[in-house]
Amino acid sequence: MTIWDKIDKSVLAVPSGDLADAGGSDTxxxxxxxxxxxxxxxxxxxxxxxxxxxxxxxxxxxxVVDVDQAVLGTDNGHVNHLVxxxxxxxxxxxxVVAIFWKRLLLPFLYxxxxxxxxxxxxxxxxxxxxxxxxxxxxICNAISxxxxxxxxxxxxxxxxxxxxxxVLTTHITPAIYLSMLVLAGVLGRSYFRTIKYSFMPSRFVSxxxxxxxxxxxxxxxxxxxQIDDELKSDAIDVFTKPQLDQFVSKLSIxxxxxxxxxxxxxxxxxxxxxxxxxxxxxxSYFCLFVVTTATLSLVxxxxxxxxxxxxxxxxxxxxxxxxxxSVSSLAVSSISQVHAxxxxxxxxxxxxxxxxxxxxxxxxxxxxFANRQQRQDVAxxxxxxxxxxxxxxxxxxxxxxxxxxxDDAIERLQELGSSxxxxxxxxxxxxxxxxxxxxxxx
Numbered sequence: 376m377t378i379w380d381k382i383d384k385s386v387l388a389v390p391s392g393d394l395a396d397a398g399g400s401d402t403x404x405x406x407x408x409x410x411x412x413x414x415x416x417x418x419x420x421x422x423x424x425x426x427x428x429x430x431x432x433x434x435x436x437x438x439v440v441d442v443d444q445a446v447l448g449t450d451n452g453h454v455n456h457l458v459x460x461x462x463x464x465x466x467x468x469x470x471v472v473a474i475f476w477k478r479l480l481l482p483f484l485y486x487x488x489x490x491x492x493x494x495x496x497x498x499x500x501x502x503x504x505x506x507x508x509x510x511x512x513x514i515c516n517a518i519s520x521x522x523x524x525x526x527x528x529x530x531x532x533x534x535x536x537x538x539x540x541x542v543l544t545t546h547i548t549p550a551i552y553l554s555m556l557v558l559a560g561v562l563g564r565s566y567f568r569t570i571k572y573s574f575m576p577s578r579f580v581s582x583x584x585x586x587x588x589x590x591x592x593x594x595x596x597x598x599x600x601q602i603d604d605e606l607k608s609d610a611i612d613v614f615t616k617p618q619l620d621q622f623v624s625k626l627s628i629x630x631x632x633x634x635x636x637x638x639x640x641x642x643x644x645x646x647x648x649x650x651x652x653x654x655x656x657x658x659s660y661f662c663l664f665v666v667t668t669a670t671l672s673l674v675x676x677x678x679x680x681x682x683x684x685x686x687x688x689x690x691x692x693x694x695x696x697x698x699x700x701s702v703s704s705l706a707v708s709s710i711s712q713v714h715a716x717x718x719x720x721x722x723x724x725x726x727x728x729x730x731x732x733x734x735x736x737x738x739x740x741x742x743x744f745a746n747r748q749q750r751q752d753v754a755x756x757x758x759x760x761x762x763x764x765x766x767x768x769x770x771x772x773x774x775x776x777x778x779x780x781x782d783d784a785i786e787r788l789q790e791l792g793s794s795x796x797x798x799x800x801x802x803x804x805x806x807x808x809x810x811x812x813x814x815x816x817x
Contacts (some may be wrong), residue, residue, distance in 0.1 A: 569663045625775055626784055626787075630799050634799060636769060660738045676722060685715065688714075692713045701711075705727050763810075
């Protein structure tokens with residue numbers, strides 16, 4: 376007597392038309408709802424534009440240049456006098472929002488928290504709509520790189536920002552020089568990490584290997600596919616409804632786990648064959664260039680504040696001028712507005728002239744030889760094989776314990792009206808048939 380001989384479908388009493396009735400939808404209101412869509416799109420566009428303008432202004436005003444002075448000019452005394460009343464304008468906006476809070480509160484909050492909405496809502500939603508497993512794995516790669524050394528990354532980032540604030544806001548010479556040393560140390564660590572990991576398999580690959588090893592060694596996974604001894608007991612001739620529900624739920628979850636493991640392997644294989652690993656390598660070098668430019672600019676600004684005689688200039692250089700000077704130094708060039716004359720400023724310019732070619736040559740070498748891509752391809756291929764092997768073993772365990780193949784189990788779950796059948800069919804549709812065959816698809 377097999378486990379399936381104990382199943383009496385009449386115990387479930389599943390109404391035959393439930394699924395068909397549930398699929399219906401009422402479209403009577405579609406025409407009525409379409410009319411305000413254009414108005415809603417306009418409102419959404421206005422909110423996005425206002426949020427973008429506000430936070431662009433804040434960023435430029437705080438970190439780059441005095442936008443008010445740059446736009447209005449320094450010679451217009453009347454206009455500059457009005458700039459001092461920005462706080463009054465903010466109060467007026469808050470009062471208007473308070474009066475018409477039912478209509479304006481949500482748009483106001485949307486604009487105020489615009490960057491957070493972009494990061495934690497719009498970007499994840501766009502990723503979800505694309506339904507790209509490779510893109511999701513790429514983002515997981517970036518996140519894992521950030522959090523693997525979270526303490527070090529957080530400490531270095533915090534030290535960099537604190538040093539930047541000291542350089543920009545103080546003229547205390549010892550504090551400036553100490554901050555410059557901190558900035559140089561963080562930059563050196565960034566170069567070491569970027570170049571090192573460019574020629575090594577991604578930590579994301581190592582993380583995938585650790586996860587699949589834990590999955591394989593976990594006793595819970597092995598025991599999860601086992602049928603409860605109570606259900607296998609010869610004393611049971613026919614399952615009662617609670618027992619049948621328990622059996623169907625257990626089989627459904629095991630099948631979903633089996634399909635999920637294959638999806639994991641398939642999406643990782645697509646990620647391996649795609650261009651995202653190489654793209655992330657390029658992005659890492661672009662970020663390194665941005666950090667280098669920002670750090671050199673801050674160091675040069677610190678030298679200017681601590682010892683202005685280190686530079687020759689016709690007028691006191693602005694922040695943007697020093698950024699322009701630093702970028703030119705990376706390109707082994709110079710600008711007419713300011714140039715180094717002191718020993719310290721010349722030493723920084725020399726270091727910049729070395730760092731610029733180092734970034735370029737390392738990137739070119741990485742692209743030409745594709746060293747990282749080849750190593751990561753081998754590592755990812757082995758990881759995909761390991762994950763797929765676990766899927767094969769899970770399918771074999773399911774067949775041994777439930778006495779059916781995975782495909783037969785799906786058909787029987789449909790007949791038994793499993794509440795998870797929709798999820799199971801969706802997961803199965805995401806995997807090509809040739810990839811499910813043992814030893815194929817890689």
